[in-house]
Amino acid sequence: MATHTVELPASDVPDGHMKEVDFGADDQKVLVSRIGDKVYATSAFCTHYGAPLVKGVLAANGRVTCPWHSACFDVKTGDIEDGPGRDAIHCFRVVLSDDKSKITVTAPIEKTKKANKERLPFLRSKYSPTAPAEADGKGVVIVGGGAGGLSVAESLREHGYAGPVTLISKENNTPIDRTKLSKSLLDDPSKLEWRPASVLKDTFGLNLRLGTEVTAVDTASKTVTLNGGEKVGYEKLVLAPGAWPSRLPIPGTDLENVFTLRNVDDTKKMQGLKGKGKNIVVIGSSFISMELVAVVMKNEPASLHVIGMETVPFERVLGKEIGGALLKFFENNGVTFHMSEKTTKINGTNQAESVELGNGTVLKADFVVMGVGVRPATQFLQGNAAFTLERDGGIVVDKDLYVKGHSDVFAIGDIAHYPQAPSENVRRVEHWNVATDHGRAVGATIAGTEKPYGRVPIFWSALGQQLRYCGIGTSFDDVIIQGKPEELKFLAYYVSGDKVVAVASMQNDPVVMKCAELLRHEIMPSPAELKEGKDPMSIDISSSHAPLKF
Structure with missing residues (x-):
């Protein structure tokens, strides 16, 4: 394979800095990083959404953080440190001259080209299974096919776990980039899935049980019961069912054109929101609600109303000044707000026709969207003496994400009340990135590489x-x-x-x-x-x- 070599003055990359280097034709790039007298060369772009890593943050341990969505990689090895990156980055040969005046980077041309345009196979040569994926159900069973569940499976294989891994998901599609749903209303799973089923089965060796619901857990016999009555055994169990949207306890929330958003089935039902000339009412000024508003306001709706409990959107999280600025932005784009207001009723027979507010205002509605929070999807654990559910339906875990009182059961993501460093205050955080990094930590722990979760929560929103x-x-x-x-x-x-x-x-x-x-x-x-x-x-x-x- 042909190689290409680039030389540059060492002064171009001071200690603790990075430089993106042109590497031949076709806009090929290599990232050169320097930590003390050690120099490293890797592919230049994040494997999540392709952000230029040179604009990110480099730490003393070689950890580079993507500037857009906080994916982290190790420039020394290319390994993923934290999500949401799903694949490692390439590493190339680099030499710092004896007199420390010159840096020389050498790499195969085709590999460099692919590093900037294609994903690197995540597993490298670390996964060498010794047992079939569909053995008698023993091994690791993951309940939930969201970001957390997928991250557990990937991390298990990355860290060398070779036993059976079964992933059970209520959804009919493989794990998707759920963050795109409210930002785009995409309804084609193939445009949202992280990896096709064939890769998850053949490359990662997963036993995928899609469209399947867990109805019970028996920790004494170490089995989970599926909705058809089948029992599946486990050695380690990871509870990652995520959360499900709440609906207000008011009349009319069950009408056909009243929507909540969580999965692809929901966006399929909501395609009418993209049409012009529609009267749309959004109940709740949450991040998911306002991301949806940002999508549909571009389609020239006849009216677009948002009903919120706070004085401005996001007041509790972002404060009044930032929330007020965002409110003004949306108002300037045709959105009408009804803040500090309650929704009392949705009127209609089979279809919603209008929404009533506490002050007597009636808003015409062709579509109603409810974005009023979520609840942990732990209904299958209610009444189970082996688990203590918190008032919100969540589960308390320790610093390693073990469920309290269990040595073989973990809980992650939206359902986990975990100790957040550095204060160690126990809290439940519904961020997609938290679920991803919980999953990576648990996968490593089960595989024998202890990796306590310890990251500052991060999220992003399109507003x-x-x-x-x-x-x-x-x-x-x-x-x-x-x-x-x-x-x-x-x-x-x-x-x-x-x-x-x-x-x-x-x-x-x-x-x-x-x-x-x-x-x-x-x-x-x-x-x-x-x-x-x-x-x-x-x-x-x-x-x-x-x-x-x-």
């Missing part, structure tokens, strides 16, 4: 511009805002006491991803320092003076 958010700021008592929220270009630091606990941004990548690492290392600037002008991007986490805390 006219891409919103990035890290941390947990729901109890903030002050907000430090830089930039112009009215132009959807800002940084917002959420303060509790004398600490920054969360950061949000629009059009300021990769500041949030850098702040996530600073929070993780416990070296985030104080509120006073931020007010005095200290820039988080100026803080060095690429040297040994910034040890990893969690």
Whole structure:
């Protein structure tokens, strides 16, 4: 195979920095990273959505964080450190000259080209099964086919687990990128799935049980019961059923054109929302609700109304000023808000015709969407003496995500009340990335490589511009805002006491991803320092003076 070599001055890549290097024709790129006297070369783009990693954040341990959605890779090995990246990145030969003046990168041309345009097979040569996937059901059983469940399966194989793995999902399709549903209303699973069934079966060796529901768990016999009565045995059980949308306890929520959004079946029913001239009412000003609004407002609806309980959208998470700026953006795009208001009734016989508010207002409705939160999908565990469900239906786990009182059962994602570092306060976080990284941690643990979950929660949302958010700021008592929220270009630091606990941004990548690492290392600037002008991007986490805390 033909190779290509590029030489560059070592001064082009100082310690703790990265440089994207042109590598031949066809816009081929290589990322060169330097940590002390060690230099590394990898493919240049994130395997999640193709973001340029050179614009991300490099830490002293070789961890590079994608600037868009926080996928993390190890530049020394190419391995995935954290989701949402699903595949490793390529590594290439690189040499720092003896006099440390020159860096030389050599790589196969075709491999370099593919690294920028195709996914690298995730497993490399680590998975060598010794038992068929469909053995007698023993091995690992995963309940749930969402981000968490898929991540468990992938992590098991990445870390060398060779036993049977059974993934049981209520959905009829293989695991999908659920974040795209509200951002696009796509209804074709083939355009959303992370991996086709053939790859999950043949490459990962999974026993896929799609369109199948778990109705009971017996921890004494170590079996799960399926909706047809079949019992499946396990050695390790991972509960990752996710959550299901709530519906308000008001008349009319069961009418045919009243929708909630969770899966592809829902988006198939909701395609009428894309039509012009429709009267659409959205109940709830949640992130999923407002992402849907951002999609449908482009289609010239006759009317588009949003009913919210807060004074502005996202007030509890983003605060009044940022929420108010987003409200104004949507208003300028034809959306009418009814904030601090209750929905009392949905009128109609078979189809919803109108929505009534607490103040007596009646809104005409061809379609109604409810985005009023979700609940843990743990109905199959209710009344089971082996499990203690919290008031919200969730399950308490320890730092390794074991269910309390069990040595062979884990719970992850939307159902898990887990200790969030560094405070170790137990909380349940409904972020897609949290479920992904919970799954990766559990897969590694079961495979024999202990990897306690320890990451700052991160999410993103499409709201006219891409919103990035890290941390947990729901109890903030002050907000430090830089930039112009009215132009959807800002940084917002959420303060509790004398600490920054969360950061949000629009059009300021990769500041949030850098702040996530600073929070993780416990070296985030104080509120006073931020007010005095200290820039988080100026803080060095690429040297040994910034040890990893969690």
